[in-house]
Amino acid sequence: MTGAPDDGLDALETPCLILDEGRVRANLARMRAHLDRLGVAFRPHLKTAKSLDVARLAMAGPEGPATVSTLREAEYFAEGGVRDMIYAVGIAPGKLDRVGAVRRRGADLAVTLDSVEQAEAVSAWSRRHGDPLPALIEVDADGHRSGVKPGDAEALVAIGRALDGAALRGVLLHAGDSYALSDPEALAAAAEAERAAAVEAATTLRAAGLPCPVVSVGSTPTARFARDLTGVTEVRAGVFMFGDLFQAGVGAVAVDDIALTVLATVIGHRRDTGWIITDAGWMAMSRDRGTARQAVDQGYGVVCDRAGRPYPDLIVADANQEHGILALRKGSAAALPDLPVGARVRILPNHACATGAQHGRYHVVGADGRAGAVWPRINGW
Template sequence: MAEPTPLHALETPCLLLDKAILRANVARMQVHLGGLGVSLRPHLKTAKSLDVARMAMASPAGPAIVSTLREAEYFAAGGVRDMIYGVGIAPAKLPRVAAIRAGGTDLAVILDSLDQAEAVAAHARASGDAVPVLIEVDADGHRSGVAPGDRDTLVAIGRALTEGGATLRGVLLHAGDSYSLSDPDALAAAAEDERVAAVTAAEILRAAGLSCPVVSVGSTPTAQFARDLTGITEVRAGVFMFGDLFQSGIGAVAVADIAVSVLATVIGHQRAKGWIIVDAGWMALSRDRGTARQAVDQGYGLVCDLAGRPYPDLVVRDANQEHGIVAVRPGAEARLPDLPVGAQVRILPNHACATGAQHDRYHVLDADNRVAAVWPRINGW
């Protein structure tokens, strides 16, 4: 793009990305983790963009983690060579994994059951490809994983892999329950619990004579609040790059650190109801209402001026498919701003991953809030 484009020239709704905030968020995380002696493996599920990935990864080749095989294929085509597919492997997906690996990418998979391990081992024997595997360990009862102290299951999985022709690369944990916390000390304690669970599982495998070179943990909250990462080799996090209102409610980012927003246009008013109508509904913002469970409910998003400054207590109170209903937060004393038809606003998202998934590109802002580049992003599985 030769000349920066002013925001008023953009068709709305569209997705904006502040490059300077993105760069600062990445640098802050790298410095924090570097001080604790571990490397960052950025999760690319939020960004789904090679341009963003190259800002976050240690090198153009990685490392990285992805949440879909569509992402793995896309980033592999862009030169990323060190990746983890971070969703428990379904046996039917192994041929697709094999195709990515055959192209020169070291793509590892994760699993948490003996059935999965036996399927991977059978694939390894049939293909001659010693697929690298990380055993998913349950950090906190949030979702998937082997209990960290379940020696019998951990060792059985490890032996099924190594004796069957696959490669046991290590253990992987995700402290998903950290998303329900907000107190810094509680978040630091969750990070420590995650670390202890990871090290416990790794020590069980090693004591059984099994290799465990990688001990991988991560979530944006625990990555931000970890104080000691002894025994950990890498930390994974992704949404920290962009930030969102949910992470702000946790305390993992500040509102000023949110790098993405949706540009919308005022298309009407319902003055008797105190509403401003914009052309960004849930198809542009997503249906995510995660902040409804937090101390501050941000509706479907926090409304800002074109410089990214939030209007006092102005939120998207409700959303239809293509209409957003903007109003003052219930119980607040702020005044509705004078925003005529045709005026533009920026809306900060509740969940950057979900909002990003509604769009196929980023309009990348320069220091003057003009669009200096357009970066493609992908969706799908």
């Protein structure tokens, strides 16, 4: 566009994913400083990023440590030289050969499980292949999802003993119910409950003569609001690196911390309804409407100018597959911005993981405010 700023955005095909490198670095620095004060190691979760370039910013070193949520991620990061990884999703026996293939590349990939059945499958595979797979027992911090109850000593010990052909490495927890909170005191309490459950499970295993060197906890909200992590050895968290509107609603990040936006182009107007139409529909933004359950419903995303500054009360109010409908929030007294056809806007996503999954690369905005570097990212399982 004539007279457009020299920010590199007009050279990009839209819709596409923009990543603010400075914000990513700042988010990581804050988390590291917080966890350093609490005396625990940081094992970044790479399920949001799915990018080796981002991983290298997040990890303590080029070999890790790291957390992954898919074996595709494990394979990709192993190819990039990452050696210390936890696959933090319950292992399906049919996936053990893929785990073994990653390990044969030199990566120490550990698996997660929460049943004797899984433990027996892991042990049998380990004995067949002469590779004692490291395994962590998933413990249920809050009833959110998978895991053994922390007070179920019988189940914990039975699983640990069923790993006789493998290598029990410790316990792993994820306080997923923290995502439904927003009060700082409630979030701090959730973090303490996660810590206490982890320590209880680890104590049970050790009292039975079983090893438990790793006590791993983590979610972005509990990592952010934890005040004491005594007995914990490491924290896993990931979405905080990018931030999103859902996490801003929780209070785990500020809107100004959000590093991920979708670049879109205005393609039309409906002046009778006060709509501005862009080329970024739900295929670009994802269908995630998680903020609809929060105090502030952000639609499909908050609309910003090309520098990433939010327009007052302008959201993606609705979306079709390839059309985004921008409108002012109901009841707003703000003025609809003058955005002619061809204008570029940036949209803050509800859920960074879901929005990122719609794209194959990041266009990176550097310290000079220009989009230059392209960082590949992966998808799939």
